[in-house]
Amino acid sequence: MKIERNKTRRPFIPPKISSLDQAFEGLVVAHHGVAVEVLFEGGERRMVRVKRNSGHVVGDGVVVSGEVMRRLERRTELRRRDARGGIHLVAANLDVLGIVVASGSPSGFADRAIVAARSAGMLPFVVVNKSDLEGTAELLSGIRNIYEGSLPVFSVSSIKRTGLDLLQEFLSRGHRGAFIGTTGVGKSSLLNALCPEINLKVGELSDYKGLGRHTTTVSTLHALSGGGELVDTPGFRDFGLVDISVEELAAHFPGFEKHSEATCRFSDCRHRSEPGCAVTRLLEQGQITAERYAAYMEILSGVENDEADARCKGWKN
Ligand code: GDP
Numbered sequence: 001m002k003i004e005r006n007k008t009r010r011p012f013i014p015p016k017i018s019s020l021d022q023a024f025e026g027l028v029v030a031h032h033g034v035a036v037e038v039l040f041e042g043g044e045r046r047m048v049r050v051k052r053n054s055g056h057v058v059g060d061g062v063v064v065s066g067e068v069m070r071r072l073e074r075r076t077e078l079r080r081r082d083a084r085g086g087i088h089l090v091a092a093n094l095d096v097l098g099i100v101v102a103s104g105s106p107s108g109f110a111d112r113a114i115v116a117a118r119s120a121g122m123l124p125f126v127v128v129n130k131s132d133l134e135g136t137a138e139l140l141s142g143i144r145n146i147y148e149g150s151l152p153v154f155s156v157s158s159i160k161r162t163g164l165d166l167l168q169e170f171l172s173r174g175h176r177g178a179f180i181g182t183t184g185v186g187k188s189s190l191l192n193a194l195c196p197e198i199n200l201k202v203g204e205l206s207d208y209k210g211l212g213r214h215t216t217t218v219s220t221l222h223a224l225s226g227g228g229e230l231v232d233t234p235g236f237r238d239f240g241l242v243d244i245s246v247e248e249l250a251a252h253f254p255g256f257e258k259h260s261e262a263t264c265r266f267s268d269c270r271h272r273s274e275p276g277c278a279v280t281r282l283l284e285q286g287q288i289t290a291e292r293y294a295a296y297m298e299i300l301s302g303v304e305n306d307e308a309d310a311r312c313k314g315w316k317n
C-alpha cells in the first residue's frame with residue numbers, strides 16, 4: 001500500500017534519500033521497536049534504526065540525514081497511563097480522536113475520553129458502532145442527546161458497512177486520527193472496514209531486510225483511500241481508562257463548555273459548591289440537566305481519588 005502525504009501541507013520536494021549529507025523531512029508511519037519506518041515527501045520510505053526507548057512515535061515529523069534522525073516539534077501528543085502508573089506516549093500529531101462505543105459500553109468512558117482528547121488539543125468525535133444490533137438505537141439517541149452540538153457523532157455498523165461514508169468524509173478533511181474504546185466495541189473491525197489494506201500491511205511489515213524477524217509492529221499510520229489518516233496502535237486499542245486531571249475535567253466536560261461565556265468566579269472551580277460557580281447556576285436554571293451534572297460529579301470523585309492515590313504512590317507531587 002502506498003501512503004501519500006496530505007499534499008496541501010508542504011510543497012513537494014523530491015527526496016534523494018541515498019545521499020548522506022542531505023537532510024530530508026519525513027513522517028514516522030510505523031514503529032517496530034528497534035526501527036521506525038519513515039515516509040518522505042514524494043512517497044519514498046526508509047527504515048531508520050532507533051534505540052528501543054528513543055521516544056519516537058507514529059505521527060512524529062522527523063528530519064533524517066543519513067542515520068541521524070531529529071524529531072520535529074509536536075502539535076499534539078496522545079498519552080496513556082499503564083496500570084503501574086507509567087506514562088506512555090502513543091502517537092503524535094493527531095488532529096482527531098474517535099471514541100468508539102457500542103451497546104454495553106461502560107458509562108463515563110466517552111466523557112473521560114472526550115476530556116482527555118480536548119486537553120491534548122485533539123478534536124474528539126464519537127462513533128456509535130454495531131448499529132445493526134437491536135438496542136443500539138437507544139444508545140445512539142442517548143449519545144446524540146448528550147453530545148450533538150458539542151462534537152460530531154457518527155452511527156456505523158462495521159460489519160454491515162453502513163454509515164461509513166459520513167465518517168470517511170469527516171476523516172478526509174485532512175484529519176489524522178485514532179480510535180479508542182473499550183475491548184469489544186469493534187475498533188479493529190472499524191479500522192478494517194475503513195482501511196481494508198490494514199490486514200495485508202501487518203503481514204508485510206514483519207520482514208524488513210536487515211532488521212531480522214524479531215521486530216514487532218507497535219503502531220502504524222495508514223492513509224485512507226478516501227483521504228485522511230488513521231493510526232493503529234494495538235497496545236492502545238484495548239485501554240479502558242483515560243488519564244485526566246481534575247482541572248482538565250472541570251474545563252472540558254462535554255456539555256459544560258456550551259456555557260463557557262458564563263465563567264466561574266474561581267479559575268480552578270470544580271463546580272461542586274464554590275461561590276459564583278456558573279455550572280451550578282446553570283444547573284439550577286435547568287440549562288444543564290441533573291443527569292449530566294451527576295455524570296460529571298461521579299467522574300470528578302473518581303479522578304480526585306485517583307489523584308490522591310497517585311500522590312500517595314509518589315507519581316505526582
Ligand atoms: P475491539 O476489541 O474494539 O477491537 O473489537 P473487535 O473489532 O475485535 O470486535 C469485537 C466483536 O464485535 C467481534 O466479534 C466483532 O465481530 C463484533 N463487531 C464489530 N463491529 C460490529 C458491528 O458493526 N456489528 C456487529 N453486530 N458486531 C460487530
Ligand code: ZN
Nearest residue numbers: 264269271277
Ligand atoms: Zn464552577
